[in-house]
Amino acid sequence: MCGIVGYNGNNKASEILLDGLSKLEYRGYDSAGIAVLEDNEIKVFKAKGKISALREKIENEELNGTVGIGHTRWATHGEPSETNAHPHVTFKGQVTLVHNGIIENYQEIIEKLKRHDYTFYSQTDTEILGNLIEYYYYKYNMGPIDAINRTMVRVRGSYAIAVMFKDFPGELYVARKDSPMIIGVSKDATYVASDAAAILKYTRNVYYIDNLEAARLTNNEVTFYDLNGDVIEKELKEIKWDLSAAEKEGYEHFMIKEIHEQSDVISKTINSFVQEGKIDFSNAGVSDEVLSKVKEIYIVACGSAYHAGVTSSYVIEDLARIPVKTDIASEFRYRKPILNKDGLVIIISQSGETADSLAALREAKNAGVKTLAIVNVVGSSIAREADYCLYTLAGPEISVATTKAYSTQLIVGYLLAIKMAYLNNQIDDKKYEELINDLLLIPSKVKETTENTINEIQKIASKHSSIKDAFFIGRSLDYATCLEGSLKLKEVSYIHSEAYAAGELKHGTISLIEDNTLVIGVVTQEEIAEKTISNLVEVKSRGAYVATVCTPNIDTSKVAEEVITISETNKYFYPSLSVIPLQLLGYYVSVSRGLDVDKPRNLAKSVTVE
Numbered sequence: 001m002c003g004i005v006g007y008n009g010n011n012k013a014s015e016i017l018l019d020g021l022s023k024l025e026y027r028g029y030d031s032a033g034i035a036v037l038e039d040n041e042i043k044v045f046k047a048k049g050k051i052s053a054l055r056e057k058i059e060n061e062e063l064n065g066t067v068g069i070g071h072t073r074w075a076t077h078g079e080p081s082e083t084n085a086h087p088h089v090t091f092k093g094q095v096t097l098v099h100n101g102i103i104e105n106y107q108e109i110i111e112k113l114k115r116h117d118y119t120f121y122s123q124t125d126t127e128i129l130g131n132l133i134e135y136y137y138y139k140y141n142m143g144p145i146d147a148i149n150r151t152m153v154r155v156r157g158s159y160a161i162a163v164m165f166k167d168f169p170g171e172l173y174v175a176r177k178d179s180p181m182i183i184g185v186s187k188d189a190t191y192v193a194s195d196a197a198a199i200l201k202y203t204r205n206v207y208y209i210d211n212l213e214a215a216r217l218t219n220n221e222v223t224f225y226d227l228n229g230d231v232i233e234k235e236l237k238e239i240k241w242d243l244s245a246a247e248k249e250g251y252e253h254f255m256i257k258e259i260h261e262q263s264d265v266i267s268k269t270i271n272s273f274v275q276e277g278k279i280d281f282s283n284a285g286v287s288d289e290v291l292s293k294v295k296e297i298y299i300v301a302c303g304s305a306y307h308a309g310v311t312s313s314y315v316i317e318d319l320a321r322i323p324v325k326t327d328i329a330s331e332f333r334y335r336k337p338i339l340n341k342d343g344l345v346i347i348i349s350q351s352g353e354t355a356d357s358l359a360a361l362r363e364a365k366n367a368g369v370k371t372l373a374i375v376n377v378v379g380s381s382i383a384r385e386a387d388y389c390l391y392t393l394a395g396p397e398i399s400v401a402t403t404k405a406y407s408t409q410l411i412v413g414y415l416l417a418i419k420m421a422y423l424n425n426q427i428d429d430k431k432y433e434e435l436i437n438d439l440l441l442i443p444s445k446v447k448e449t450t451e452n453t454i455n456e457i458q459k460i461a462s463k464h465s466s467i468k469d470a471f472f473i474g475r476s477l478d479y480a481t482c483l484e485g486s487l488k489l490k491e492v493s494y495i496h497s498e499a500y501a502a503g504e505l506k507h508g509t510i511s512l513i514e515d516n517t518l519v520i521g522v523v524t525q526e527e528i529a530e531k532t533i534s535n536l537v538e539v540k541s542r543g544a545y546v547a548t549v550c551t552p553n554i555d556t557s558k559v560a561e562e563v564i565t566i567s568e569t570n571k572y573f574y575p576s577l578s579v580i581p582l583q584l585l586g587y588y589v590s591v592s593r594g595l596d597v598d599k600p601r602n603l604a605k606s607v608t609v610e
Contacts (some may be wrong), residue, residue, distance in 0.1 A: 002086070002100040003072040004181065005198045006162040008172050008219045009189025013037070013068035014058065020191075020198035021070045022051050023398075025599060030080035034058075035087040035096045036068035037169050044095050046085040050599075066219070067170060069162045071098035071193070079123065087164075089129040090134040091118045094166050097130035100194055101159035101179040109155065129155065133163065144173045145225050148214050152177065152227065158355060160413035162192045175214040180353040180380065183207040183215060183222050185236070190217040196239050196377075197396050204239045208379040237379060241395050253597045255399035255492070255587050259486040259580070262407045263447035266576070268393040270415075270439060275441035276434060279419045286372065286388045291416075292423040296340040296560050297324040298369075300360040304406045304484055309348050311480040311575045312413025314391070319421040319435075319572065329356035332363065339369045346372045346416075348403040350397060352380020356461045361385055374412050376405050390416075399598045401492050403583050404468040405485065407446070410576050414439060417572070438570040445567040445577055453564050453581045460547060460562050461588030467518050470495055471539075472582075473502040475532050481522050481575045485582030492600050515543035520582070521560070523550040524574035533559055549578050 005025030007016045017034045017578055025032075032054045033046035045061070047053040051072065071086035085174045086098040091113075103109070106125035113131055120127055132154060134514045137147040144165050158178035165173065174181060184191035186203040193199045196206065207222060209215055213232070224232045251257035255543045273279055281287075297316060299309035306328055313324040325362045327337070329347075339345070345364035349357045352375035361382055364371050373386035376394045392408035401537070421427045464470075470489055472482035479501045487497035500509050502521070513519070521536045523529050529550075536559045540546050547562035551574065556563055566577040 002074050002098075002194070003198070004069070004098050004100050004162050004192060004194040005071075006069040006172050006174070006192030006217070007189065008067045008170070008217050009472060010066055010219060011061065011189070013065050014061075014063040016202070017068050017070035018051065019201065020054060021054075021072050022195060023197040024193070024195055025051050025071055026556075030073055031082065031085035032070070032072040032166055033085045033087050033098075034070040035098075036063050036065040038063060038065040040169055042089075042164055042166060044087055044089060044096065046082050046087075048080060048082045048085065067164070068171065069096070069098050069164060069172065080154065082273070084122045084124050086126055086536075088122065088130050090127075090130045091120075092134055094137060095130045095134045096164040096166075097126065097161055099126040099129055099131070099159055099161050100181075101177075102157045103129055103155050103159065104157040105155060109571075125157075129159065129161065129512060130163070130252065131517045137165075144168060144171070145214055145216060146229055148173060148175050149227055149229055152212055152214070160194060172217040173214065174209065174217065177211050178355065178358065178381070180351065181209055182379070183209060183217065185222060189219055190222055192217065196241065197398065200239065200241060201362060201394075205236055206239055206379075207234045207236060209234075210384075211381075214528045239378070247265075252591075253399065253404065253587070255401055255597050258397055258399055258404045259583050259587065260450065262404045262580070262599050263443040263450070265392075265394045265404050265408055266411055266446055267443035269411045272391070272393055272444070273412075273415050274436060274440065277433065279415050279436065280347070281390065281419070284388060284390050286390065288423055290370070290388070291420050291445065293419065294322060294344045295340060296343040297322055298337070298339065298343060298345045298364070299324060299326045299348065300329045300345060300357060300364075302354055302356055303327045304402045304487060305348040305350060305354075305357075305409060307484040307487065308406055308409035308413060309346070309482060310408055310483060311477060312346075312417065313418040314477050314480060315414060315572050316420065319417045319426060320424055321426050322420060322424070327360070329354065329360045332356075332360040336510055337368045339364065341368060344370050344372055346374060347382055347386060348374045348409055349380075349382050350376045350394070350402055350409075352377040352382040354382070357380055358382055358385070374409055376408070387406075389425070400600055400603050401586065401597075402504075407576060407579070411439075411442070414573060435570065435572070438573060442569065442573055442576050445569050446580060447567045447575045449580045450584070451565065454584055455582050456564060456582050458588050459586040461585055462592050464518055465493075465589050465592035467495060469512070470497040470518040470520065471512070472497065472499040472520045472522065473505065473532070473535060473539075475502050476525050477572070477575050478522040478524055478532065478578065481578045481582065482520075484579055485520065485522070485585070488586035489589060491603060492586050492592055492594065492597055494601070495589065505538060510538065513539050513542045513544050517544045519544040519546050521546065521548045521556070522578050523548055523556055524552050524566070524578050525571060526551075526553060529554045536560065549581050
């Protein structure tokens with residue numbers, strides 16, 4: 001969940017490192033640091049807090065070095081502090097290292113190194129990792145690649161590392177296992193990053209380094225090695241993301257910019273799979289034959305991606321009549337799931353690097369079940385390891401709280417549901433065409449809903465910014481949307497918020513309702529609207545302040561103090577519209593409370609450790 005950046009070129013490394021770290025601050029921001037080669041000496045600068053604190057610390061330093069590494073940290077081992085911040089320098093001063101991941105057997109390695117008189121200054125597993133590389137480097141008189149490879153064999157856990165050796169001043173070394181890392185190249189420089197956003201400004205040409213591989217970077221060349229130290233060839237790839245997507249472009253925060261981008265990225269995602277009025281996944285290698293053989297579906301994801309999976313499960317089961325089970329990725333492996341060999345495991349992840357989701361993918365593959373990834377990042381681990389991959393075209397998403405990536409995940413879920421329903425003869429040509437035509441209108445409906453609800457949501461947010469608790473209730477697809485709306489509010493505003501299936505209220509939850517407790521009801525499904533409205537009456541009679549998100553055809557005015565009306569669409573696609581005011585609510589409540597919207601406390605964008 002930390003951010004790594006590295007540079008080897010002809011320009012000032014410190015400026016490029018700080019710029020890259022500012023693009024990665026959403027990955028971790030309790031401390032930051034850089035190490036720069038200056039006059040044949042590796043100089044390290046670290047600061048607790050955000051990148052701005054690091055900038056202030058080095059603004060009066062004369063740093064002309066052209067080789068360096070940087071890091072922005074999200075603490076796992078050791079409290080946030082300058083001492084625990086990366087980069088870390090080893091006991092004998094040979095190795096300077098930054099690290100993303102967790103070393104699970106670090107205590108065992110500590111004891112080994114202590115027997116060889118090593119001492120340690122921090123509480124981090126990263127310092128231990130660097131010292132083990134240094135230990136092998138000296139003990140066996142190895143070169144950097146061999147010392148790194150020997151360390152990779154010795155440690156358990158996940159890591160992406162960027163390393164500087166004192167004896168090799170013009171070179172950078174990297175390695176990875178289960179944590180993201182890319183290598184960028186330009187005419188006169190090489191780059192390291194844990195996310196493409198950090199280097200898009202400088203190059204679009206990248207290599208993807210695979211598990212248990214290492215690389216050596218000079219200012220004009222990258223050489224890759226396998227675990228045996230043999231040189232391996234890599235294919236250069238081009239990142240096609242628009243650079244402007246990683247900039248605020250006049251918006252106050254990335255989150256509100258990305259909310260407004262949803263209609264555009266939804267349109268791009270739909271059009272990548274709908275050709276001449278037909279859904280076609282063949283370019284992604286997902287043939288009709290593959291989908292028609294699926295007898296059961298398992299959707300596995302974390303956080304917002306899980307909520308997109310819950311929504312997809314409702315739509316797939318109703319339309320395609322294929323049984324769907326939805327699992328939180330961190331629970332999937334440990335409940336020892338019984339998987340149908342004719343099933344399909346769908347892994348949903350924005351980053352394509354989510355540790356628990358990646359582990360679930362591997363569990364499914366080991367069980368001999370076909371896997372399909374729905375991811376946003378091209379070349380990510382999940383994308384590469386899954387049997388099939390459907391890309392969402394959300395582009396770079398910088399705000400920690402996802403909005404546009406979630407919305408594009410919903411779209412892919414709808415597309416799969418419609419396609420599989422058609423292949424299974426659950427819908428005829430007329431219904432198939434109708435659903436696709438309705439889906440093609442979603443981008444304009446999203447834009448319309450955003451424009452029509454934003455002012456009202458701002459007023460509601462201002463009125464309720466000081467509340468302690470909030471509850472979201474709905475049924476069926478509306479319940480799935482409530483899960484996401486509740487998460488948006490709690491993660492960016494720090495207000496305690498819960499989502500409940502409306503029918504569960506009387507099974508304990510209603511005891512929490514007090515005078516003026518905010519209850520938000522999502523009511524878009526006409527066939528069950530009366531039941532949800534009845535539940536809202538129950539909470540209102542106990543003092544709740546009720547707000548609703550509903551369609552033009554559903555009247556909630558008799559029960560709700562605030563009514564947010566969204567645009568009209570097909571019943572299956574309402575989650576794409578009803579989530580918009582809930583995203584806006586979370587955003588504007590956070591703004592009203594004066595919080596850091598894009599970088600909520602204790603959270604990181606991509607959870608790459610268990």
